[in-house]
Amino acid sequence: MYPMPVEQWKSPVTRRLYKLSLPIALVIWLLPMIAVLVTSVRSTEELAEGNYWGWPKHFALIDNYREALTTSPMLHYFFNSVLITVPSVIGSIALASMAGFALATYRFRGNTALFATFVAGNFVPVQVLMIPVRDLSLQLGLFNTLSALILFHVSFQTGFCALFLRNFIKQLPFELIEAARIEGAGEWTVFVRIILPLIRPALAALTILVFTFVWNDYFWALCLTQGDDAAPLTVGVAALKGEWTTAWNLVSAGSILAALPSVAMFFAMQKHFVAGLTFGASKG
Structure with a gap:
């Protein structure tokens, strides 16, 4: 009736594959939120240059959040x-x-x-x-x-x-x-x-x-x-x-x-x- 705990699975290969797939699935699920979080601290100059997915060269955390609160x-x-x-x-x-x-x-x-x-x-x-x-x-x-x-x-x-x-x-x-x-x-x-x-x-x-x-x-x-x-x-x-x-x-x-x-x-x-x-x- 209930799923068997992972520790009780008979095949060690299946248990290892399951434990390895969890971090991968978690990263894929969190990827859009991570992208939004990184973009929120990216400077406007980098976005104008086309740096959408790379690591930010300059962090504009305070400037972006202050401007988001004051421009609207x-x-x-x-x-x-x-x-x-x-x-x-x-x-x-x-x-x-x-x-x-x-x-x-x-x-x-x-x-x-x-x-x-x-x-x-x-x-x-x-x-x-x-x-x-x-x-x-x-x-x-x-x-x-x-x-x-x-x-x-x-x-x-x-x-x-x-x-x-x-x-x-x-x-x-x-x-x-x-x-x-x-x-x-x-x-x-x-x-x-x-x-x-x-x-x-x-x-x-x-x-x-x-x-x-x-x-x-x-x-x-x-x-x-x-x-x-x-x-x-x-x-x-x-x-x-x-x-x-x-x-x-x-x-x-x-x-x-x-x-x-x-x-x-x-x-x-x-x-x-x-x-x-x-x-x-x-x-x-």
């Missing part, structure tokens, strides 16, 4: 991304935790159909929703506003989070909830005092996932915004492109700056993320 309103884009991401994460996690609790603990008519709706919603391609969502934002007067992006992300991420949390809560012993109800605890007390502490690893894992999805979103930010007023950081990086030529070192520096918050959050909450993914994986 990157701080404004960063602030917009924060205003979009934080409410979206809080709203989707809060709604999904309550929906997951209801779907996992209450038996009512339509429970299975409602849960199937959450599951089916995760299989809808986002490109199909582009025109209806854009038209709806125009009709409601929300186009090119932060509220449009927040509402869309909350509605779109809540389905996935509710599916995730419903399965986690379903694994909890129902006797804990019954015991709390017998002691006179209300449903809100059961949810806040018992369920939420027990699913804390799952909440941490979902927080990282939703934060990464929303922060790195480019498609919906491009569809629902126009100009710099409500544009997040992912769209703002495109503003670093020139009208006739593109300074790829500045674009690479802006891309690195845009990726830093999600990477930093993942490493800061790595233990909680792994615990949330392995929660309930073993008995006992």
Whole structure:
């Protein structure tokens, strides 16, 4: 049922080939990111000379990143991304935790159909929703506003989070909830005092996932915004492109700056993320 550990493989040649192939595959996978990182410290003169893949002769780390921050309103884009991401994460996690609790603990008519709706919603391609969502934002007067992006992300991420949390809560012993109800605890007390502490690893894992999805979103930010007023950081990086030529070192520096918050959050909450993914994986 489970893959055999590498140490238990019978053929020593196969084990050696496997261990040798891992660093090669890792380098190939990291090659685009390494290229972007090296380009972000390359000087404009070297790019003009055609030195795209060679090792930089002169490092322009401070100049490139300072110019990326000053030649375009990157701080404004960063602030917009924060205003979009934080409410979206809080709203989707809060709604999904309550929906997951209801779907996992209450038996009512339509429970299975409602849960199937959450599951089916995760299989809808986002490109199909582009025109209806854009038209709806125009009709409601929300186009090119932060509220449009927040509402869309909350509605779109809540389905996935509710599916995730419903399965986690379903694994909890129902006797804990019954015991709390017998002691006179209300449903809100059961949810806040018992369920939420027990699913804390799952909440941490979902927080990282939703934060990464929303922060790195480019498609919906491009569809629902126009100009710099409500544009997040992912769209703002495109503003670093020139009208006739593109300074790829500045674009690479802006891309690195845009990726830093999600990477930093993942490493800061790595233990909680792994615990949330392995929660309930073993008995006992």
